[in-house]
Amino acid sequence: MSDPEITARARAWAETMAGHDHDGVVRAHSDSSLTMRPAPLVTRELREERERLLLRPGATVAEGAGHRARQEAPDPERTCFERDRDRIVHSAAFRRLAGKTQVVVHPTDHQRTRLTHAIEVAQVATSIARSAGVNVTLADAIALGHDCGHGPGGHASEDAFDAFIPEGYDHGPWGANVVLSGLNLCAETLDGIRNHSWSRPAPSTIEGEIVSWADRIAYCAHDLEDAIHAGIVTLDDVPKQVAEVAGRTRREQLGTFIRAVADTIDRYGTVGMEPAEAAALAELRNFNYERIYVRPASREQSRAVIEVLHALVEFYAAHPEAMPEPPDDDAGTETAVRAAVTYVAGMTDRYAFSSAVSELGWDPDRLPQGIDHGE
Structure with missing residues (x-):
């Protein structure tokens, strides 16, 4: 850390990499002094017991819930x-x-x-x-x-x-x-x-x-x-x-x-x-x-959104190989269409609109526009 271009702030930050040893316990701060009386951890079982005691009748308690499509062992914490x-x-x-x-x-x-x-x-x-x-x-x-x-x-x-x-x-x-x-x-x-x-x-x-x-x-x-x-x-x-x-x-x-x-x-x-x-x-x-x-x-914005999303779904349904995880079915099938909807629906606004431009040659002027103040 002798490089003169490294600032004092960066050097101070780097010196905290390993934390600070306090009698065999590593702490975040060199001047840490707060302590608590050692006590058992508040485990899942204890929190479930507290729910039974404290929640209003009719509330949903965690104990006995956890009904999942694929069975899992309870988490200890x-x-x-x-x-x-x-x-x-x-x-x-x-x-x-x-x-x-x-x-x-x-x-x-x-x-x-x-x-x-x-x-x-x-x-x-x-x-x-x-x-x-x-x-x-x-x-x-x-x-x-x-x-x-x-x-x-x-x-x-x-x-x-x-x-x-x-x-x-x-x-x-x-x-x-x-x-x-x-x-x-x-x-x-x-x-x-x-x-x-x-x-x-x-x-x-x-x-x-x-x-x-x-x-x-x-x-x-x-x-x-x-x-x-x-x-x-x-x-x-x-x-x-x-x-x-x-x-x-x-x-x-x-x-x-x-x-x-x-x-x-x-x-x-x-x-x-x-x-x-x-x-x-x-x-x-x-x-x-x-x-x-x-x-x-807003209506104009919605119209532009529908147009571009329609076009994206149609493109990916016809070209499923262009999706990161292509479905195990042919282009244009119901499986391919659902996969295309799933893929496009997961996109952010920016990714969807930029994909339309790059994949479809979409005119940027036809993309949904933001709002102007005082419109």
């Missing part, structure tokens, strides 16, 4: 739902959410992606689950994985892929049944992911129903905030009914709606909201729908 959460967070499908549209293609640094949306849904869901005394870890796992079935370009991707999937493309079931199937998640986690959308059958767990509400609460509040920052709408545009009940800002709205669900669980023993708060959330969603999701620029 983690409950089955803690294991699921870890698998989702470390999966490629979860990481790719960072490159997928939440509302607008090509988001700016401050606008949400599918990844930041998933994290915010998890925050809302765990807040409700913690207040309600149910399984926070299961709610967290479902929330983090709930949108892994989304394709590039936002909800328009579902319309694009519908043309190729006989039963229709729905990001909830697709995420649970296709994208995350290799993780061998618990049935309870997959059920919550599969059925988080309100148009689906109700989830089989309280925690899954909490995520259904958390998803709507989170995207209604943060999609509005993103639209305000982009100049699409203003704070003054927020409907009076929403402002009076839940406020105009994301912070006020999240606080109101989180408390509304938690209070309803406490009062009635079911997951929902009382009419005033539910009506305000519905009005907020309706406002976002009219002013953000289906405004002319």
Whole structure:
């Protein structure tokens, strides 16, 4: 480390490679002094016992759960739902959410992606689950994985892929049944992911129903905030009914709606909201729908997304050898088409659009465009 070009900062960092020995224990900091009384580790069995004692009746306990398609031995440290959460967070499908549209293609640094949306849904869901005394870890796992079935370009991707999937493309079931199937998640986690959308059958767990509400609460509040920052709408545009009940800002709205669900669980023993708060959330969603999701620029963006994704699926179905993992079937077969949808749906926005240009000779002017402030 005598090279004069190496800075003092780099030298100091390099000197921490081996840590610092303190009486036979290597610690991270040279001046570490904090100690605890030695005690047994908090093992999976102990955490499962605590769940039985502390969770509200009707909550989903980890003990006796862990129903997986492929049987696995229990983990010595983690409950089955803690294991699921870890698998989702470390999966490629979860990481790719960072490159997928939440509302607008090509988001700016401050606008949400599918990844930041998933994290915010998890925050809302765990807040409700913690207040309600149910399984926070299961709610967290479902929330983090709930949108892994989304394709590039936002909800328009579902319309694009519908043309190729006989039963229709729905990001909830697709995420649970296709994208995350290799993780061998618990049935309870997959059920919550599969059925988080309100148009689906109700989830089989309280925690899954909490995520259904958390998803709507989170995207209604943060999609509005993103639209305000982009100049699409203003704070003054927020409907009076929403402002009076839940406020105009994301912070006020999240606080109101989180408390509304938690209070309803406490009062009635079911997951929902009382009419005033539910009506305000519905009005907020309706406002976002009219002013953000289906405004002319959004419709044009959706049209461009559908066109390019259609073309990509058709190309890869006709040329399965161009996919990294070609299916064991001929071009144009149902197997090849499903493989093409799976491949394209897994792409980030940038990779999908650049693939269209490189593989199809797609005119960049026909690609979905980002938004201009104040459009």
